[in-house]
Amino acid sequence: LEHPSDSDRYCSPSGQIEDAYCLYETIEDATSNLYEPLSHLVHTPFFRYFKVDLFEECPFWQEDSLCMSRDCGVETEEDESKIPHKWRAQALSSLNDVQDANDSNHPACFARVSDFCYTPDDSSPSGVYVDLARNPERFTGYSGPSAQRVWDTIYKENCFGVADFFESSGRLQSGVAQVSQAPPSLGLLTGAGGALGAGQPGLEPGFDIDLDGENDMCVEKRVYYKLISGLHSSISMHICSEWLNQETGEWSPNLDCFTTKLSQYPERIQNIYFLHALLTRAVARARPLLDHYDTSVGDGIADALTRQYMNDTMDRVTACGDTFQEGTIFDGGPGKQILKEEFKAHFRNVSRIMDCVGCDKCRLWGKVQVSGIGAALKILFGLDGDEIKQPNTLQRSEVVALFNTFHRISESIENIEVFRKLYEARKTGV
């Protein structure tokens, strides 16, 4: 396998994806095979409805810059009959269980020990159903200090200090619940203190690590960074692919946007492939569970189609082979276990930072995709060989988020080809 390098073709990374165990070319081929069934899958009734609370307050600072653009709005599902009865019944029966949620800071959200994320689910008493297919992720106009602050804060979560602290002081413990003796700056792990990220030496957005020269950073930190940067790149890709021309009112790809936000930073493009490699492996690993997952909504024809698209997608994912080796991460003694708990705590913080996004549509897709990546991390690092066979280890919302995120990232890779063609056309004047 070759080291990653940019080939002569515009925006075409080639060779091995660092920290994943496959080639850029493998991911491109895989994407072109699985994109079609996956696109059908996310339009089925089971996968298109996501329950979400868009009015949760930002727990870290006062967020008052609401996006007034019409394109920031989310259409929620008013017609209750479209929501299968069993999902609604789950919400009713869980009303009394809310006090049992294990995160007292966030009563509407549940997180089990294996969870890398706070994912809203059908049993949350708050929240509304959103039809994701009717609310596409695209340009909304959300930008400026509010968006910048959210990205800044997310990148600053890439500061891992607890493992070093416990290792150096010899007090190795397990689980974030026990970090009460940690240094005061670690209040950010539980979101306490309101100054999340302030003064932390995390990675600034735009840092765009030069991975060739970055040997000091442990693989777990690199993985964290690449996941966040890959998500950021994918969001930028959808903004540029579905850009609103304010003069004509038309939605179309914008090559200048793509150049400014993505193509002039090759590592941002590479991180989309990395994220795809990790998601592909997570879906493959969860196949025993997903093959038996109940995706029925009570409509025989729709249910059979959902199963068919699911099988087609899974077959193509399995055909890719191993795209990521989860066994090499968090491997190597108690310090790495602490690091894993820390990684989990930081990623959970990212899911809560989504409540600080000042544009409903961006918040919706931010929540879906952070939940999807969180589900993938849970599958790879949180579930053992037996658990991965038990369908009830993943909630419906986690499965929905996982596949919708997989679809978003796959579409980003598909769109690279769209921009290659636009670039060629501009260059040759055709």
Ligand code: FAD
């Ligand atoms: P930003 O994208 O805001 O980036 C901030 C800084 O981060 C850049 O200056 C750069 O230094 C660095 N950076 C940029 N990309 C990367 C990368 N891939 N890796 C590492 N560093 C990077 N807007 C929409 O129109 N539609 C949406 O659906 C949408 N969803 C959003 C979801 C979330 C969670 C957030 C926080 C914002 C969302 N936005 C959305 C806003 C959008 O992401 C940008 O913030 C906005 O378009 C302004 O872009 P910018 O070019 O100023 O830089």
